[in-house]
Amino acid sequence: MPKSEKLEFQTEVSQLLKLMINSVYSEKEVFIRELVSNASDACDKLRYLSNTKEKLLKDDPNFSVSINIDKKSNLISISDNGVGMNKKDLISNLGTIARSGTAHFLKELSESKTKDLSLIGQFGVGFYSAFMVASQTKVITRKAGENKIWIWASDGESNFTIEENEDLDLLPSNRGTTIELTLTKEAKEYLEKSRIESIIRKYSDHISIPIFITDGSEKKDEKPESVNSASAIWTRPKNKITEEQYKEFYNHVGQMFDDPWMTSHYKAEGKIEYTVLNFIPSSKPFDLYEPARENRLKLYVKRVFITDNCPELVPPYLRFIRGVIDSEDLPLNISREMLQNNPVVAKIRSSLVKRTLSDLKKKLSKDRKSYESFWLNFGPVLKEGIYEDFEKKESLLEISLFKNSKSKELISLDEYIEGMDKKQKDIYFMTGDSYENILNNPSLEGYKSRDINVLVLDDPVDSFWTSSTPLYKEKSFKSVTKGLDDLDSFDGKKEKDEKKENKSIDPLVVLLKEQLKDKVKDVRISSRLTDSAVCLVGDDNAMDPQLEKILQQHNQLNQELSLKILEINSDHKLIKKLAKMCTKKDEIIKISKIATMLYEQSKILDGEKPTDPALFSKSIIDTIYLSLD
Ligand code: ADP
Numbered sequence: 001m002p003k004s005e006k007l008e009f010q011t012e013v014s015q016l017l018k019l020m021i022n023s024v025y026s027e028k029e030v031f032i033r034e035l036v037s038n039a040s041d042a043c044d045k046l047r048y049l050s051n052t053k054e055k056l057l058k059d060d061p062n063f064s065v066s067i068n069i070d071k072k073s074n075l076i077s078i079s080d081n082g083v084g085m086n087k088k089d090l091i092s093n094l095g096t097i098a099r100s101g102t103a104h105f106l107k108e109l110s111e112s113k114t115k116d117l118s119l120i121g122q123f124g125v126g127f128y129s130a131f132m133v134a135s136q137t138k139v140i141t142r143k144a145g146e147n148k149i150w151i152w153a154s155d156g157e158s159n160f161t162i163e164e165n166e167d168l169d170l171l172p173s174n175r176g177t178t179i180e181l182t183l184t185k186e187a188k189e190y191l192e193k194s195r196i197e198s199i200i201r202k203y204s205d206h207i208s209i210p211i212f213i214t215d216g217s218e219k220k221d222e223k224p225e226s227v228n229s230a231s232a233i234w235t236r237p238k239n240k241i242t243e244e245q246y247k248e249f250y251n252h253v254g255q256m257f258d259d260p261w262m263t264s265h266y267k268a269e270g271k272i273e274y275t276v277l278n279f280i281p282s283s284k285p286f287d288l289y290e291p292a293r294e295n296r297l298k299l300y301v302k303r304v305f306i307t308d309n310c311p312e313l314v315p316p317y318l319r320f321i322r323g324v325i326d327s328e329d330l331p332l333n334i335s336r337e338m339l340q341n342n343p344v345v346a347k348i349r350s351s352l353v354k355r356t357l358s359d360l361k362k363k364l365s366k367d368r369k370s371y372e373s374f375w376l377n378f379g380p381v382l383k384e385g386i387y388e389d390f391e392k393k394e395s396l397l398e399i400s401l402f403k404n405s406k407s408k409e410l411i412s413l414d415e416y417i418e419g420m421d422k423k424q425k426d427i428y429f430m431t432g433d434s435y436e437n438i439l440n441n442p443s444l445e446g447y448k449s450r451d452i453n454v455l456v457l458d459d460p461v462d463s464f465w466t467s468s469t470p471l472y473k474e475k476s477f478k479s480v481t482k483g484l485d486d487l488d489s490f491d492g493k494k495e496k497d498e499k500k501e502n503k504s505i506d507p508l509v510v511l512l513k514e515q516l517k518d519k520v521k522d523v524r525i526s527s528r529l530t531d532s533a534v535c536l537v538g539d540d541n542a543m544d545p546q547l548e549k550i551l552q553q554h555n556q557l558n559q560e561l562s563l564k565i566l567e568i569n570s571d572h573k574l575i576k577k578l579a580k581m582c583t584k585k586d587e588i589i590k591i592s593k594i595a596t597m598l599y600e601q602s603k604i605l606d607g608e609k610p611t612d613p614a615l616f617s618k619s620i621i622d623t624i625y626l627s628l629d
Contacts, residue, residue, distance in 0.1 A: 042082025
């Protein structure tokens with residue numbers, strides 16, 4: 001009697017299984033898609049390994065997936081002659097080691113109202129979908145090149161068993177995996193061969209190895225026929241592929257279950273040859289902002305899968321692209337290390353970037369609405385390229401869209417420039433943590449009143465690229481919250497002179513400087529303000545204030561936050577009154593209290609907390625009280 005070992009599922013897996021078992025989700029058929037997809041991946045992996053270890057394929061060189069239905073015993077099994085698993089693989093892949101997608105999937109489900117379980121494959125936990133239809137799941141497997149057969153079994157409760165087995169006849173091949181499901185009463189429909197055939201055609205036609213189905217009704221000498229087309233879809237001519245087939249392949253290869261937003265299928269012929277079948281999703285993948293910023297492209301060489309982990313293939317700022325690159329020039333036995341400085345890979349990468357950016361540019365000019373939906377999903381990722389890819393900076397800026405202070409529509413830089421007044425030399429922008437906060441910031445007042453458009457940059461990435469991008473089409477980028485504004489140059493001579501000659505304000509400026517000397521770098525009269533009394537702006541030589549804030553939040557700032565400059569509006573009634581009060585000695589104490597309040601409220605408008613909220617609120621109450629006398 002073989003010894004069986006009992007192991008506990010990791011807590012998250014347990015939760016996931018409970019969800020699967022109790023699901024009332026109607027499209028349970030996706031379990032076939034997931035298990036067939038795993039079977040095909042296992043064959044891809046072994047094909048790759050056999051490039052250097054030919055022995056692994058001996059006696060059984062043709063890959064396939066076989067589905068067997070046993071109505072009497074209520075079983076359906078999915079077998080492959082792929083790479084197989086040993087005990088260690090079983091434990092880590094199917095139960096105990098946290099897979100990054102598990103938690104994400106659970107979170108997504110708890111947040112979504114629809115409980116769309118079909119999304120499961122996207123999170124890399126597709127195997128567990130078996131538990132939607134099975135009361136008992138067995139994984140019988142033998143790793144290619146190893147002798148032992150292992151059986152993993154579970155009813156989806158909190159634990160699973162693993163046992164070694166000597167019976168080599170348990171598997172149809174000398175390697176690979178059989179997933180055997182004992183179907184629940186409600187899942188009897190999956191014992192019908194025609195039902196399974198239609199599911200395969202619906203989801204798995206693109207799988208490049210043949211899929212066979214048997215249920216015992218076949219005649220003895222009947223040659224089995226594969227249910228799917230079993231050829232790599234990207235090798236077929238475009239006009240022979242339907243949109244539905246593209247979508248199905250995208251769902252499989254990209255582990256995404258939306259429609260592709262853009263499909264790009266072409267063969268590059270020249271010094272190097274390769275075929276590309278790429279997709280841009282129409283929704284955000286859950287792991288888009290994981291720190292590793294890995295891409296999900298699959299590299300093939302002459303139809304043989306090599307790796308889905310090739311950072312050199314595409315820059316991180318295009319990591320949302322899904323699909324396949326199939327090269328004719330790389331050697332089949334190329335190792336992952338050899339891919340690192342490979343000139344062919346480098347060439348593919350640069351052509352791929354060029355092609356993608358030019359496709360996006362076309363889409364921007366031809367179908368603006370649709371491009372905007374792409375931009376909302378991936379704009380912030382694409383903008384990482386503006387400071388990471390010096391060569392493509394200009395092309396990326398050209399296809400970037402921006403919120404702005406003048407309209408609710410997104411605009412391009414070219415459109416911004418077109419709308420510039422003759423006197424305006426620079427591209428004005430303001431960074432911040434939200435559109436509303438930026439729009440309400442007093443620093444914008446002077447620009448709004450002079451009808452000057454300002455780009456409203458509310459993505460964290462904006463603070464980075466604006467700090468390293470001096471020019472676009474010879475126009476400089478200029479932050480409206482930094483340095484001296486040049487708004488005077490937009491005004492007539494008379495207005496300018498009036499402001500400059502406003503000597504009556506000078507004593508107030510001196511007083512405020514003295515009062516706030518530890519809090520601000522300077523106090524000066526502003527041209528940016530029209531409605532508010534004061535605002536804070538950054539020093540010209542200081543870092544972008546928003547960038548400072550982000551770096552500080554991530555403990556990456558090696559210095560104190562730099563002191564800002566307090567600008568005051570000499571036309572504001574409060575400032576005028578304070579200036580008058582400055583001339584009276586006994587009013588000075590009052591002004592010093594007001595100075596602190598002005599400073600604190602300008603901090604709030606700048607998106608920060610007051611230095612001492614309790615003191616600040618006490619001062620407000622005192623002031624209100626006094627005003628009621
Ligand atoms: P994913 O396939 O997205 O990684 P799954 O939950 O479907 O997530 O599978 C988990 C892991 O189990 C796979 O990554 C793979 O390593 C292993 N696995 C599943 N099915 C098979 C199979 N038929 N043959 C070999 N390994 C498999």
